[in-house]
Amino acid sequence: MTDAIQNPNDADPKAAPKFRRRKDARPDEILDAALRLFVEQGFAKTRVEDIATRAGVSKGAVYLYFPSKDALIEALVDRALGGMADEIGAAMRAYNGHPRPLLERFAGVVRHHLEQNDVIAVPKLIIHEAPSQPQLARIYGERVINKVMPDVIAMFSRAMDAGHIRRLDPEMLVRSMLGPVFLHIILSDIFGIVPERGLSLDLLFETHLSVFFAGIEPVKEA
Known part of the structure; x- marks a missing residue:
């Protein structure tokens, strides 16, 4: 018998992945990351992928809040x-x-x-x-x-x-x-x-x- 698939809601809350952070906090986290990168490497050289990585979210999450x-x-x-x-x-x-x-x-x-x-x-x-x-x-x-x-x-x-x-x-x-x-x-x-x-x-x-x-x-x- 195969093991039952664990319900993600039953997992240890201390080990919650980044995507389970409060959604209302994500825009500010993305903005914080964007500002740091724009200052560090310039607006033109900063890619949306870089911002997503710095913020700990997916590229799609960035576009969800900020289309450009x-x-x-x-x-x-x-x-x-x-x-x-x-x-x-x-x-x-x-x-x-x-x-x-x-x-x-x-x-x-x-x-x-x-x-x-x-x-x-x-x-x-x-x-x-x-x-x-x-x-x-x-x-x-x-x-x-x-x-x-x-x-x-x-x-x-x-x-x-x-x-x-x-x-x-x-x-x-x-x-x-x-x-x-x-x-x-x-x-x-x-x-x-x-x-x-x-x-x-x-x-x-x-x-x-x-x-x-x-x-x-x-x-x-x-």
């Missing part, structure tokens, strides 16, 4: 910065006072996010890959920058109308505000020019906002 490598980038951007972008946008739309308190508050939020390695790795990856993979810059623009910029521009316009800040081109004002943050990362990550204290995002934001708001205060009549 671009979809993986979309999910990485959303996971790292999408929620923050939505929060900032909603707050900007509802705000009518002087912009300084709100921007100082969100400078802290942004700094906290960017100090997490798995978060700052995403914009760094986009900056590295954008010259050869322009669709990644488009994805980042659509899912982060374009979600926030119109609301910040409108908030600055309302502040000008209320006399809180001097009248300037609001879009150029937003670009002037965001530019130093991107340049700070580019100088450090692309050119290797790092301040003695490291990235020091807290010091960067404190310095930048002080200079920025000094420059947009209403002009006092003589």
